[in-house]
Amino acid sequence: MALDDAQREAIRRRVAGWRDAEAREREERRREAPLSGEQALSFALELWELRRLAFEAPDSVREREVEGARAAWAKLRERLAWEAARHE
Numbered sequence: 001m002a003l004d005d006a007q008r009e010a011i012r013r014r015v016a017g018w019r020d021a022e023a024r025e026r027e028e029r030r031r032e033a034p035l036s037g038e039q040a041l042s043f044a045l046e047l048w049e050l051r052r053l054a055f056e057a058p059d060s061v062r063e064r065e066v067e068g069a070r071a072a073w074a075k076l077r078e079r080l081a082w083e084a085a086r087h088e
Contacts, residue, residue, distance in 0.1 A: 003011070035043070
């Protein structure tokens, strides 16, 4: 899939925005005091929960691939059964 100039520029703007946000976050962290153990643990648990939710979310691409593979196997089994019946 080829990208046109407008799509490339949109991607560049998005990446530049991410980089700017990262730079602002780094600067804010430098100005803030270090986290307490309780805060650090709270943030870590929150991140762990987000990771868990991300991997439990339905994946439509994966589901479509699995459906395609099942359909291909069903077609192959049907063909093999037809061939076996023909040679009986």
